[in-house]
Amino acid sequence: DGGITQSPKYLFRKEGQNVTLSCEQNLNHDAMYWYRQDPGQGLRLIYYSQIVNDFQKGDIAEGYSVSREKKESFPLTVTSAQKNPTAFYLCASSTGQGARSTDTQYFGPGTRLTVL
Amino acid sequence: KNQVEQSPQSLIILEGKNCTLQCNYTVSPFSNLRWYKQDTGRGPVSLTIMTFSENTKSNGRYTATLDADTKQSSLHITASQLSDSASYICVVSSSGGSYIPTFGRGTSLIVHP
Numbered sequence: 510d511g512g513i514t515q516s517p518k519y520l521f522r523k524e525g526q527n528v529t530l531s532c533e534q535n536l537n538h539d540a541m542y543w544y545r546q547d548p549g550q551g552l553r554l555i556y557y558s559q560i561v562n563d564f565q566k567g568d569i570a571e572g573y574s575v576s577r578e579k580k581e582s583f584p585l586t587v588t589s590a591q592k593n594p595t596a597f598y599l600c601a602s603s604t605g606q607g608a609r610s611t612d613t614q615y616f617g618p619g620t621r622l623t624v625l
Numbered sequence: 626k627n628q629v630e631q632s633p634q635s636l637i638i639l640e641g642k643n644c645t646l647q648c649n650y651t652v653s654p655f656s657n658l659r660w661y662k663q664d665t666g667r668g669p670v671s672l673t674i675m676t677f678s679e680n681t682k683s684n685g686r687y688t689a690t691l692d693a694d695t696k697q698s699s700l701h702i703t704a705s706q707l708s709d710s711a712s713y714i715c716v717v718s719s720s721g722g723s724y725i726p727t728f729g730r731g732t733s734l735i736v737h738p
Contacts, residue, residue: 513668542725551629551714551728552669567725599668612718613659614726616668 512536515600515617522594522624530585530620532600540605541583542614545569546597555598558583559605587622594624627652629717629729637735642705646732648698648715656720660689660700663712663731672700672713702734710736 513534522528532541540559544552554567558577572591577583583602587594598621601614629650638644650658657676661669673682673689675698682689686703702709715729 544728549634549730551730553728554725557725597666601668613671613674616670618668619666621666 513600513602513615513617515598515620518618518620520620520622522622524624525589527586527588528594528622530587530598530600530622532583532585532617533581534583534602534615534617535581536602536615537580538602538604538615539580540603541577542601542603543567543573543575543583543585544599544601546599546619552599555585594622597621627717627719627727629715629727631713631715631729631732633732634730635733635735637737638705640705640707640736640738644702644705644734646700646702646713646715646734648700648717648729650696650698650715650717650727650729652696652717652719652727654720655693655696656718658689658691658698659716659718659726660687660698661714661716663714665711669714705736707736707738710734 516531542557543555553569555573556575558564574586599619600617603612603614632647659674660672663669672687673684675682675691688701691698712731712733714731716726718726
């Protein structure tokens with residue numbers, strides 16, 4: 510059963526704690542992405558990776574960190590430096606062929622993080 | 626700066642009625658435009674994708690149009706169903722530089738029985 514998975518679906522953390530969100534895909538995609546979604550706003554790119562062991566900052570990378578040690582996995586750590594971490598986090602993957610018509614992003618089910 | 630604007634922000638219709646959602650973009654150079662459907666609390670799912678040479682694309686009751694000259698797209702939903710209640714997101718990709726797409730804020734559609 511191919512696809513992209515995120516865990517957990519809901520996550521609660523105390524303010525000041527780091528937390529890591531999981532994202533795994535078995536689609537053999539080279540590119541992976543992390544987005545943040547807030548009510549009434551479009552998806553905002555946090556980090557993306559086009560290939561293993563390489564990643565780039567997106568528009569709102571401050572307070573976040575990622576790693577890409579395996580092609581299948583792209584975990585996101587929300588650090589205590591992130592001022593407003595409560596949000597819905599979406600992971601996506603694509604073939605990474607660039608802006609070709611077939612390079613659709615496939616999204617995971619999302620993780621809703623609430624910081625108390 | 627690349628931008629994607631969607632309208633209306635929200636829409637309420639009765640089951641069985643048709644509706645049209647709008648998307649205007651300033652992304653350049655243009656590569657392709659996608660419409661996604663996002664159910665509440667779920668990840669977006671691709672509905673249609675159009676390149677520069679395509680001006681219409683259908684997926685069941687969903688029909689997307691593209692006017693690359695005016696940089697406008699629309700998503701028409703025919704004979705709406707309760708399951709169509711969702712957020713519809715317009716996403717435009719550029720063929721220049723980074724291939725990271727630009728997302729619109731979405732139109733929230735509610736279909737009432």
